[in-house]
Amino acid sequence: MESALISSLPFWYLLLLLVGFITPFLKFLKHQITSKSKQTTLLPPGPKPWPIIGNLPEMIANRPTSRWIHNIMSDLNTEIACIRLGNIHVIPITSPEIAREILIKQDSIFASRPSNWSSEYVSSGYLSTVFAPYGEQWKNMKKVMANELVSPKRLQWLHDKRVEEANNIVRYAYNQCNKNSGGGLVDVRFVGRHYSGNIIRRLVFNERHFGKGREDGGPGFEEVEHIDAIFTVLRYIFAFSISDYVPCLRELDLDGHKKELKKATKLMMKYHDPLIEDRIQQWKIGKRTHQEDLLDVLISLKDANDNPLLTLDEIKSQIMDMMVATVDNPSNVFEWGLTEMLNQPEILRKATEEIDSVVGKERQVQESDIPKLNYLKACAKEVFRLHPIEDINATHVSMEDTFIANNTYFIPKGSHVVLRRQGIGQNPRVWEKPLKFKPERHLQKDNDGFKNLNLNEPNLNLITFSTGRRACPGIMLGSTMTIMLFARMLHGFNWSVPPNETTIDLSESEGGTIKGKPLVALATPRLPAEVY
Structure with missing residues (x-):
């Protein structure tokens, strides 16, 4: 079977793989000899690798890679596996106990990120927080992120901007309803993604639109293009690319990822960079003297000698991080959550009744109501459990040899550990x-x-914002955005399946875990007109 698989791959593809491994071959051989006894007896179970190239041929022949990994673990009936891609051991995990050992007990060992073309390109050379390998640059930028951008004090400072964008997305949905007397069909994915985009643009640039927007409160061409680019970056940034495991083949772009990622990243920069550069100039000439948004905060940071703490490239990279990290979870939770509720109307009724009991119908939901909306938060948490935005969480890299699972398995230095x-x-x-x-x-x-x-889950029985050194520092912001979107939409509108339909299809996309088809649902206003 393996011979048939290999023979089915293009000859030039295999040739490039083999040539690409000539350079690292001696290093790989040395590593194999020095740790052979440990690896052959103690590595987690997995498919038998080919010499030198490992399981790369199987990965190439079985896209999407996340589904291939799932099938391997299902066939082996294991909660931890080892798949060798090139000379890198990829360790997928579905055990909460082992996940806790990785991110809590041995967090200091697994606190790095992989070095690859995609994350290096998007982060302008690992200048920001999310993608940087463990080191001083990551420590410095994490401190900026945690202390200056998403601290409780900073989030309170930005409260009114978030509320304004929550108001705006409700008005936009209300305008869609009023197009017809019997309510209107609303693209739920579109609403969720642009709510998230509106908020992060307001927090960073103090602007909802890069262009003029639309008269009905919706996004204009520029905002649609920007959001589409962000989700393209998210699609490829953690994708399993051949060049991640054969670095000398980077320039060939064998997967086609590089072309798409470059295009999307440059499009985002087209909108970000002129605003950033102009704002820095405003501060230099004294035209701007007061902080109004997070870009002002980044520009105003000073070191011990009263010089700018961050370079222009660091500011651009950190803003890219924030844009990419903010939009996916709130929109995914709302879309999948409403989908499940439409198929189980009793859950929708319970969530709506809870909101009414806390808020009433004479005003809209506010962030101060969130602590009392426990059933709604349980609905959101259930989406994180059942329908995460991606199966594969951001990769952790082991910085030294270690053992996990009560010393059962050996994890070599440099292994890529992924929590599914x-x-x-x-x-x-x-x-x-x-x-x-x-x-x-x-x-x-x-x-x-x-x-x-x-919404946090430190026990890792499900993955929301993760935990440990690499946990998302924006837990409060992400949780607030997610629940506010969910609550505002359920409180403001009655939702039902579109005409001539009885249920909503729960199929996932071919290559991931997002809903296969965007949810379109029938919405009608349920509050007095003056509340909107």
Whole structure:
């Protein structure tokens, strides 16, 4: 079977793979000799690798790679595997216990990121927080992110901007409803993604639109182009590319990822860079003297000698990070959550009744209401469990040899450890009826009623914002955006399946975990007109 697989691949493809490994071959051979006894007996289970190239031929022949990894683990009936791609061991994990060992007990060992073309390009040479390998640059930028951009004090400072954008997206949806007397069809994915885009543009640039926008409150061409570019970057930034494992083949772009990623990144920079450069100039000439947004904060940071703390490239890179990291989860949670609710109307009724009991119908939901919306937060958390935006979480790199799973498995230095978000969230050993959307599983009661629920999950029985050194520092911002979007849309509108349909298709996209077809639902206003 393996011979048939190899023979089915183009000869030139295999030739390039083999040639690409001539340079690192001696290094690989030395590593194999020095740790052979450990690896052959103690590596996690996985497919038998070919000499030198490992399982790259199988990866090439079985796209998307995340599904291939899922099938390998299912066939082996294992919660941890080892797949050798080139001379790199890729370690996928679906066990919460092993995930906790990686990100809590041995967090200092697994706190780095892989070096590859895509993350290096998007981050302008690892200048920002998300993609940088462990080191001083990452430490410095993480400190800026945590202390200056997403701290509780900073989020409170930006509160009014977030509320204004929540108001705007409700008005936009309301305008869609009013196009017809019986309500209107609303593209839920479109609404969710542009709500997220509006917020991060307001927080960073103090602008909703790069252009003029639309009269109905929706995004203009520029904003649509910008959001589409962000999701293209997200699609390719953590994709399994051949050049990630054969670096000397980077220039050939065998997967086609490089072309698409470059195009999307440059498009984002087309909108970001002129605003950043103009703002820096305004501060230099004294035209601007007060901070109004996060770009002002980044420009105003000073070192001990009262010089700018960040370079122009660092500011651009950090803003790119924030744009990419903000838009996906809120929109995905809302789309999948409403999809499941339309197929289970009782859940939709419970969530709506909870919001009404807390907020009433004479005003709109505010961020101060979120602590009391426990059932809605349970619905959001259930989406994170069942329908994460991606199966493969951001890769962790081991910085030294170690053992995990109670010293059962040897993990070589340089291994790429990936937590499978959907694999953990749907682990049948952990979750009863793991494929059923059941928000109640996240609720806990005490003597005063339901305990205050939040979206973080430090026990890693599901992956929301992760934990440890590489946890998302924007947990508060991401949680607030997610629940506000969900709450505003459920509170403001009655939702139902489109005419001539009875249920919503739950199929995923061919290459990932997002909904296969964008959700389009029928919405009608449920509040007094003056509230909108």
